[in-house]
Amino acid sequence: MSRCEITGKGPVVKNLVSHSNIKTKSTAQPNVQKKRIFSRTLNEMVRLQVATSAIRDMEHSGGFDAFILNQDDAKLSKRALAVKARIKRKISKK
Template structure:
């Protein structure tokens, strides 16, 4: 099952309810895509599996770097957390 590496969004179990009120379990998978995203801070492309809703949120917040820096570390995958730490390190070295 696929999971968004930035938001942690994964499959959800839901009930399909018929007209006669019979409940049938089903799973709803998030729309996760393998994308290459440009990081302006790192000046390179980063490859991650991202939900399309996260891509829209990312554009609304002003880009990948700003979005990933505001994300909680618990929601990030190991690869996304490594990218976040590289961005923080690069920003910290630029300020000095």
């Protein structure tokens, strides 16, 4: 089961409801892609598994660095938390 490392978006259980109102359980998987994302602060590419909706949100909010710094730590994976810490350290040095 895939999970977005930045937003925490994962599989969702839902009901498919027929015309006769019979409910059948099914799961909806998020569209998660392995992507190399460029961090301007670190000046390097970072490899993460990211949902395509998160990629659109990143572009809207001003790039990867701004997006990951505004994300809640509870939603981030261990790898994404490490990247966030590296970005914070690099910003504090400047």
